[in-house]
Amino acid sequence: KRTVMNASIKGALDQINTSYKAFTHRGKRMTKAQVEAVLKYADQVGYETTDQIKDSEVDEILDKLKKRGF
Numbered sequence: 807k808r809t810v811m812n813a814s815i816k817g818a819l820d821q822i823n824t825s826y827k828a829f830t831h832r833g834k835r836m837t838k839a840q841v842e843a844v845l846k847y848a849d850q851v852g853y854e855t856t857d858q859i860k861d862s863e864v865d866e867i868l869d870k871l872k873k874r875g876f
Contacts, residue, residue, distance in 0.1 A: 813856045815848045839876050
């Protein structure tokens with residue numbers, strides 16, 4: 807589970823340089839690039855808070871990043 811529950815998507819994006827440090831996925835810390843990609847996706851689909859993002863969505867985003875070499 808993510809450690810940041812109900813955090814504002816826009817707020818976390820605005821503070822990305824520090825907010826990314828609070829994010830984990832499936833027990834692993836996430837990089838700034840990973841968190842930024844997930845938050846931008848969430849913002850684009852209209853999510854307001856981080857608890858709306860499904861683990862499966864995060865898996866897909868991280869997989870796409872990995873394929874691009876991030």
